[in-house]
Amino acid sequence: MRRLVLWLIAALAVALVAGLWLGRLLLEDAGYVLLVYGQREIETSVTFLALVLLAAAVVLVLLTLLLAPLWRLLTPAHWSGWRRRQAAQRQLREGLLELSAGHWQRAHGLLSSAGKRLDWPLPAWLAAAVAARLRGDSDGMQQALAQAETVSSGRMPTLLLRARIALQDGRPHRARELLEPERKRYGDSPILLHMLAEAYGREGNWAALCDLLPQLRKIDPQAGNLDQREQRAWLGRMRQAASLPGFNNATQRRDSLSRLWKKMPQRLRRVPALRAQYAGYLAQFGDGPGAYKVITRRIEEDWDDGLVAVLEAMDDVDPDVLLARLERWLVDRPANQVVLLTAGRVALKAQLWGKARAFFETAAAAGNATAQAELARLLAALGDEEGARACLEARLAALGTTLPPLPQPRPR
16 A cells, blocks of 8 residues: 555646646647548647646546555455465464374374465464474474475574474583574573573583673563572582692692682672572682681671671681681571581591580580580580480481371380
């Protein structure tokens, strides 16, 4: 319809220009025309005859433009094409219903037939590929995807479907190979970036995932799992740096972790789980003072039991310093089992057996099974066999409460 209006405007403009030119020409010399038909004669001026012919031409053009669509509607070819499109639409609708009902073979047949007859068959071919995959027809799936890729605007949807199928089949490397080359062209697509992030995560390519997530956060800030995904990516990246095969000593691994920690966004360094893992690695690789600093810097503002437990792994920090810090925390958290257990183990390192026993007893009384085991071991080492046995019996009794009720033999 829009094209028809443009044609009408163009025709009127041409007619107006031609009329003005011809009118100017005939005003200079009107001319004379005599028409004879049998016994009849018509005498007129050239100007009038030219205007009549011009008007007739304009009317003919207008009628042609207006009646041509109507004529096409009345031709048999149009009606056969309309019936073919209606049949294809019906096949598409029935195929999608069969697909939703789980009748994969019938759905694949209907959708493939619709794809061959629709004006824009992309939805039919994509759905046919899904139906073929669900029925285990790999060749049929590939044929449907190849057809979908040739449709106008079908390249991107087909690419995303191929990548999704690769992820579902447990081939994240194939999904990455499909999606990475398109990142420059379709970098503003949240679906593509989410899928690429999933592929990186399944591959364990944490460095690439850490680089991708800031762009994904800008494009799709409302995504609900970005924080968890980003924390998991940085945890995995630190784990890889700590176990990198090219580094053969603790100093190299520690330096690599330190560079990674500085590269991490500031808001993530405040996440307790990330700080606890980083501090644990520092303590493991011989930098206890650095680990102690990481833990104590923000723990008063953002308490986390996981940070406290790292203190017992610091062999190169004075146990008395650690114990003093733990005792200050116990003033505000006297019943915290993690602090009590950690304080007991640090007291063992300081060879303060009485303090260790008191900490373990308090934690065991609160129901901490590990503290009960530590207390039993300490009592046995101190020669208190009866107390150690009582601790073990209490531990067994606690375990018994969690066992399901089952028939037991009668005592002899």
